[in-house]
Amino acid sequence: xxxxxxxxxxxxxxxxxxxxxxxxxxxxxxxxxxxxxxxxxxxxxxxxxxxxxxxxxxxxxxxxxxxxxxxxxxxxxxxxxxxxxxxxxxxxxxxxxxxxxxxxxxxxxxxxxxxxxxxxxxxxxxxxxxxxxxxxxxxxxxxxxxxxxxxxxxxxxxxxxxxxxx
Numbered sequence: 001x002x003x004x005x006x007x008x009x010x011x012x013x014x015x016x017x018x019x020x021x022x023x024x025x026x027x028x029x030x031x032x033x034x035x036x037x038x039x040x041x042x043x044x045x046x047x048x049x050x051x052x053x054x055x056x057x058x059x060x061x062x063x064x065x066x067x068x069x070x071x072x073x074x075x076x077x078x079x080x081x082x083x084x085x086x087x088x089x090x091x092x093x094x095x096x097x098x099x100x101x102x103x104x105x106x107x108x109x110x111x112x113x114x115x116x117x118x119x120x121x122x123x124x125x126x127x128x129x130x131x132x133x134x135x136x137x138x139x140x141x142x143x144x145x146x147x148x149x150x151x152x153x154x155x156x157x158x159x160x161x162x163x164x165x166x
Contacts, residue, residue, distance in 0.1 A: 056146075072159045073092045073094070075132050075134075076092055076108060076110060076134070077089065077092070079126055079132055079134075080112070080123075082126070083122055083123060083126060085112065085115070088113055088114050088115060088119075090111045090112065090113050092108055092109070092111075093108065093109040094107070095108060095109055095156070103160060103162060104160075104161045105158055105159070105161075106158070106159045106161075107156065107158055108157050108158075109154060109156050109157075110154070110155045110156075111152070111153070111154050111155075112152070112155070113144060113152045113153075114144055114146075114147070114150045114152070115151045115152075115153055116151075117151065120151055123153075123155075124136060124155075127157060132159070133159055133160045133161055134157045134159055134160075135157065135158040135159075136156075137156040137158055138155070138156045139153060139154070139156070140153070140154045140155075141153050
């Protein structure tokens with residue numbers, strides 16, 4: 001068989017058509033694979049976010065397990081419960097308790113995380129003006145690591161009660 005220019009041209013065209021078909025089907029399968037992988041990635045990203053949230057909640061609950069139960073701590077937890085901020089409480093640490101002239105005074109350090117500015121103002125108002133008898137001694141604020149518009153706060157409060165204390 002003799003290959004003339006016409007046959008070479010037909011073979012070349014057929015080879016190009018075959019090459020285009022192979023490339024088309026390979027690209028189509030790669031596109032399908034990319035979509036499947038993107039779907040899996042988005043699902044894994046959701047699971048990772050849920051894991052991080054659960055992990056942070058576990059850390060908060062773990063810290064909360066070490067809250068020393070005292071009447072003062074219970075009063076403070078009740079105050080936070082009334083403001084619907086109980087879930088943001090990370091720690092209550094009794095600092096000092098003493099009795100002076102018939103008054104029981106107990107210093108507490110309260111750590112609350114992830115507060116908005118409005119929640120912080122409501123908390124401070126209730127501490128200072130509530131019936132429980134808390135006095136804010138000092139407060140430290142820092143921006144929350146995860147969300148810049150939220151604040152982590154450490155507040156030192158004094159609970160003043162009449163009598164020898166409860």
